[in-house]
Amino acid sequence: GLCPERDFKVECGGFSNRPVYSLKHVPDTSLLVTSGPPDSSLQVWQVSAEDSDVIKSVSAIPTENGTGQPWAKIATISARAPWVLHGSRLNSVQITEVESRKNVYMAASRNSEELSGLAFLDCNTLLLCCAKGQLCLADVRQSQSPLEAVSVPS
Numbered sequence: 001g002l003c004p005e006r007d008f009k010v011e012c013g014g015f016s017n018r019p020v021y022s023l024k025h026v027p028d029t030s031l032l033v034t035s036g037p038p039d040s041s042l043q044v045w046q047v048s049a050e051d052s053d054v055i056k057s058v059s060a061i062p063t064e065n066g067t068g069q070p071w072a073k074i075a076t077i078s079a080r081a082p083w084v085l086h087g088s089r090l091n092s093v094q095i096t097e098v099e100s101r102k103n104v105y106m107a108a109s110r111n112s113e114e115l116s117g118l119a120f121l122d123c124n125t126l127l128l129c130c131a132k133g134q135l136c137l138a139d140v141r142q143s144q145s146p147l148e149a150v151s152v153p154s
Contacts, residue, residue, distance in 0.1 A: 015045065015055040021071045026098055027078040031058065033098065039063075040072040040088045044098060061086075061096050073115050079123030089114055093128060095140060105140045 021036035032045040032055065042061040048054040063072060063086065070088040076098075077083050083104065087093035091112045095105035107126070114131040121127050126138040136149055 016043065018043075022074050024074050024076045024084070026076045026082045026084070029078065029082050029098075031082060031098060033061075033074055033076060033084050035072040035074050035086065037071055040070065040086075040092070042072060042074065042084060042086055042096075059101060061098075061101050063087075063092065063094075070114055073118050075119045077120040077123060085118055085120060085126060087115055087118065087128075090128065090130060090136065093118065093126070093138070095126075107138050109136075 016034060016036075018038065019036040020034045023032060023034045025032055030047045032047065034043045034045065035041075040063045042063070044058045044061065045055050046058045048056065061084070072086040072088045075085040077085070082098040083095050084098050085093070085095050087107075089112045090107075091109045093107040093109070093115070094103055096102065097104050107128075111130075113134070115128060116131045117129045119127045121137075124140050126140065128136040128138065130136070134149055
């Protein structure tokens with residue numbers, strides 16, 4: 001992944017005209033994905049070649065929930081293709097292929113609890129953490145599969 005002071009250093013200014021609450025590098029690419037207010041959409045950026053320090057906007061990934069929702073939590077992986085896992089609520093979790101912006105997975109849940117974090121455990125398994133502490137697992141091989149709550153010892 002990218003490391004501050006080794007791979008980049010911001011001396012002044014910035015690269016985004018909106019707040020960045022989360023920034024993830026897409027493994028094995030020169031792409032970055034960011035999220036932040038005013039909505040839950042994602043911005044895709046490209047880090048220029050080694051002889052330049054430019055970060056330029058490539059595209060945006062719109063989300064179904066749009067304005068008024070909390071900013072999307074994000075995780076990235078590059079197993080089959082560069083993917084971004086994103087969502088702000090349990091019922092809005094999805095995986096989007098970064099370069100084509102094609103939706104490759106959407107979790108099935110009626111629970112609209114806010115997410116505090118999410119992660120790829122491997123290229124097929126997702127871990128989602130709700131703001132109230134509930135953990136859920138999902139398997140991307142089972143499209144539209146219900147999320148399974150994981151029991152955690154207190």
